[in-house]
Amino acid sequence: MNIIHTLVIDGLRHNSDSYIFDGMSDIERIVKRFVDFFIALFAIVIFSPxxxxxxxxxxxxxxxxxxxxxxxxxxxxxxxxxxxxxxxxIDAEKDGPALYQHERETRMTQIGKFLRQHHLDELPQLWNVVRGDMAFIGPRPERKFYIDQIMKHDSRYTFLYQIRPGVTSYATLYNGYTDTMEKMLRRLELDLYYLENRSWLFDAKILIKTFINIVFGKKF
Structure with missing residues (x-):
């Protein structure tokens, strides 16, 4: 999608009932995308080993x-x-979609436990950032199966469609992993707050806080 197309879509969305105020301006969103792209590409090269x-x-x-x-x-x-x-x-969801159960989880492999504990399993999402599917900071993307359930309680979830989902998020820092509907709805409130208040400074704070949490082994 070229820059002009992006600006047109972003301009239209401010006049639609399907969208709410975005804390970032059109130019800030474009710059954010370019920065995400180059940082993700650089990180893939650096972390290739x-x-x-x-x-x-x-x-x-x-x-x-x-x-x-x-x-x-x-x-x-x-x-x-x-x-x-x-x-x-491999057969973790043979009985259908199931949320991660933290300490009660029995479907993990031994290597998988280590990767998950140190958030190394998320590394391939750098490619999602390069492709433009995701940003470094934004609401965590959800499966349609669970979005349909959330929408039964709160239809505002569709507001999140106006921005790219993120590798990490404000909600992840303060709500952790969502394994119940209560947490999903709480996450939605935090994601909407982020959307309406986001800025480069806000993104930087989230990224730094995420890095600190990973370094000190905080689970989320």
Whole structure:
């Protein structure tokens, strides 16, 4: 999508009942996209040895695919595939969609536990950022299965479609992983707050806080 097309769409959305105020201006959103693209591309090159180590470790444990992909809903309500290093058994969802259960989770592989604890399973999402499916900071993308359930309680979820989902988010820092509907609705409130108040400074604070949490081993 070229810059002119982006500006047209962003201009139209301010006049639609399907959108709410965005804390970033059109120019700020364009700059954010360019910065995300180049940082993600640089990070893929820098961390390529770590990518290789994770890839080999996952493959060697059970012989299954190292990369896990799953359909999520992104900007403008369009589906895309999110990429991660696989942390669960291949048949983890043989009985249908199921949320991650933290300490009660029994579907994790041994390598997967380590990757998840240190957030290394999220590394392939750098490619999602390069592609434009995601940004570094934004609401975490959800599956349609769970969006449909959230919408029964709060239809404002559609407001989140006006921005790219993120690798990390304001809601993730203060609400953690969502394994109940109560947490999903709380996450939505925080995501909407972020949307209406976001700025480069706000994004920088979220990114720094996320990095600190990862370094000190905080689970979220």
């Amino acid at each position: 770590l990518f290789l180590i994770c890839y080999i470790a996952v493959r060697r444990e059970d012989g299954g695919p190292a990369i896990f992909k799953q359909e999520r809903i992104g900007r403008f309500g369009r589906p895309f595939y999110i990429y991660k290093f696989r942390s669960m058994r």
